[in-house]
Amino acid sequence: MRQPPTKLMNSAELTQCSPGATEQIAPAIRLIGIDKTFRNGDQRIQILRNVNLTVAPQTIVGLIGTSGSGKSTLLNIVAGIVKPDRGQVCICGAASEAFNDWCSVGYMFQEDRLLPWRTAIRNVEFALETGTIAKSERTRRALETLQLVELDGFANAFPYQLSGGMRSRVALARCLVTEPRILLMDEPFSRLDAQTRAQMHEELLRIHRLKAMTVLFVTHDVAEATLLADEVAVISPRPGTIKEIVKIAPPRPRDVTQPDVTVYMQKLRALI
Amino acid sequence: MNSDLPAQPTWRKLRFDLFGERLALVIIAVAIWWLSSLSVPHYILPGPGRVWDALRLIAANGDLWNNLGITLWRVAVGFVLAALTGLPLGILLGANRRAGEFFEPVLPVLNTVSSAIWAIFAIIWFGISNATTIFVVFMTAMPLIITNVWQGTRSVNAEFIELAQVLRMPQWKVMTKVYLPTILPYFFSGARLAFGFGWRVSLVAETIGSSSGVGYRLRQAADLIRTDQVFAWTLTLVIMMATIEMGMMKPVENYLFRWKKDAQ
Numbered sequence: 001m002r003q004p005p006t007k008l009m010n011s012a013e014l015t016q017c018s019p020g021a022t023e024q025i026a027p028a029i030r031l032i033g034i035d036k037t038f039r040n041g042d043q044r045i046q047i048l049r050n051v052n053l054t055v056a057p058q059t060i061v062g063l064i065g066t067s068g069s070g071k072s073t074l075l076n077i078v079a080g081i082v083k084p085d086r087g088q089v090c091i092c093g094a095a096s097e098a099f100n101d102w103c104s105v106g107y108m109f110q111e112d113r114l115l116p117w118r119t120a121i122r123n124v125e126f127a128l129e130t131g132t133i134a135k136s137e138r139t140r141r142a143l144e145t146l147q148l149v150e151l152d153g154f155a156n157a158f159p160y161q162l163s164g165g166m167r168s169r170v171a172l173a174r175c176l177v178t179e180p181r182i183l184l185m186d187e188p189f190s191r192l193d194a195q196t197r198a199q200m201h202e203e204l205l206r207i208h209r210l211k212a213m214t215v216l217f218v219t220h221d222v223a224e225a226t227l228l229a230d231e232v233a234v235i236s237p238r239p240g241t242i243k244e245i246v247k248i249a250p251p252r253p254r255d256v257t258q259p260d261v262t263v264y265m266q267k268l269r270a271l272i
Numbered sequence: 273m274n275s276d277l278p279a280q281p282t283w284r285k286l287r288f289d290l291f292g293e294r295l296a297l298v299i300i301a302v303a304i305w306w307l308s309s310l311s312v313p314h315y316i317l318p319g320p321g322r323v324w325d326a327l328r329l330i331a332a333n334g335d336l337w338n339n340l341g342i343t344l345w346r347v348a349v350g351f352v353l354a355a356l357t358g359l360p361l362g363i364l365l366g367a368n369r370r371a372g373e374f375f376e377p378v379l380p381v382l383n384t385v386s387s388a389i390w391a392i393f394a395i396i397w398f399g400i401s402n403a404t405t406i407f408v409v410f411m412t413a414m415p416l417i418i419t420n421v422w423q424g425t426r427s428v429n430a431e432f433i434e435l436a437q438v439l440r441m442p443q444w445k446v447m448t449k450v451y452l453p454t455i456l457p458y459f460f461s462g463a464r465l466a467f468g469f470g471w472r473v474s475l476v477a478e479t480i481g482s483s484s485g486v487g488y489r490l491r492q493a494a495d496l497i498r499t500d501q502v503f504a505w506t507l508t509l510v511i512m513m514a515t516i517e518m519g520m521m522k523p524v525e526n527y528l529f530r531w532k533k534d535a536q
Contacts, residue, residue: 081434081437102440111431118531126439
């Protein structure tokens with residue numbers, strides 16, 4: 001899946017973003033030497049230092065670390081809404097600056113961020129309104145995606161009429177409606193109760209199998225990371241850098257009571 | 273999955289109860305009025321019967337409809353002008369922090385100036401004309417609309433802006449799809465307030481600066497000690513305002529903002 005070279009990319013970026021020696025195809029996401037410093041008045045706070053991370057296509061990767069370790073900033077850098085001070089972001093084998101297919105990258109926030117004046121289906125349609133897709137086509141695709149998250153019965157309900165879990169499903173549908181190849185998630189289920197969160201985990205894994213997406217998610221919950229991810233990247237606190245990458249071997253679906261799963265949870269707990 | 277949709281109220285029954293209560297209230301008010309009028313000369317407090325006759329008279333000779341129309345037209349023009357200037361100015365002050373801070377004291381000052389003072393200025397500047405009433409309505413309604421729209425721009429959720437940014441939505445679409453729907457309820461409540469105030473101050477303006485309209489007729493009737501006609505004009509005005517407010521503005525607002533939890 002090599003992108004044709006464009007004039008925007010210089011040769012250095014091309015080699016950085018194209019598949020490595022041991023890879024068949026370009027990784028979905030590759031971060032090379034990312035630095036980020038925020039200024040707060042006279043203070044300069046380095047958030048990220050020399051972050052390197054490779055996310056293989058169709059895998060699920062968890063980013064875990066204490067709060068303030070720069071996980072969310074890193075996700076925003078991948079999404080292209082925060083610019084790194086130094087380093088290179090590659091998306092699907094293209095340099096982030098030259099990448100122009102952002103509708104193939106979905107972003108799910110910590111909050112559901114549903115527009116209160118729009119019904120569930122119109123909230124899902126919102127993600128399609130950037131482009132020039134016809135209204136009838138938008139509605140058709142939004143309804144299809146609501147069916148995917150099993151919420152088509154509530155298409156015309158306003159956000160205030162929905163429970164927390166349902167709102168989360170609408171937010172997920174809004175990410176999925178553009179048919180992304182990469183799904184970025186910033187602690188998306190942290191505000192849900194334990195039972196609803198478990199349901200959303202199942203939902204996410206089912207859709208991941210169905211749509212063969214790449215998922216990069218941020219969490220501070222060791223159990224969540226262990227249950228969902230193929231690999232967990234542990235970020236050390238400020239300045240954030242990848243401390244270790246842990247491959248979670250047991251096949252999904254996993255259970256926190258499985259001994260081979262709890263081993264990984266203990267390992268991750270020791271790391272952060 | 274249990275339904276979290278709120279239970280539908282027995283809406284028809286509720287409406288009927290409400291209608292009954294309102295009717296009872298009107299009957300009680302008219303009864304008190306009638307009883308009070310029995311012991312007082314009719315030029316001080318005319319009874320319901322006398323006022324009804326006066327009302328029939330002005331309705332039959334066309335006086336009622338002409339003046340009501342003129343007043344309504346003046347209020348509407350002043351109000352529309354206020355909305356057309358107030359909405360962009362409010363957005364501008366909200367969007368530009370420096371301008372907002374600079375002009376902030378102007379609004380409370382404008383709001384404290386009595387409409388009677390605006391009416392006097394209007395007579396000096398425009399004489400006895402339509403412009404006098406329109407000006408007074410405009411000067412009263414505009415600060416109210418600006419204040420509300422301004423408040424609306426401040427309540428735009430930064431999280432929604434970031435969402436649009438992640439979706440690579442162009443700026444003008446963010447304006448129409450995020451800013452406008454946020455501001456609209458504020459604009460609407462400002463407009464409703466402004467319309468109500470506009471009605472009231474239009475009468476003040478017409479009383480002293482006009483040769484037509486309900487306000488002018490009211491003063492004329494008072495000068496001639498035709499208290500029954502004063503009551504007839506007042507009554508039609510109250511009914512008309514209540515009809516516009518509850519029959520038009522409120523339903524439109526309820527429909528537009530049905531996504532709000534406490535709208536009903």
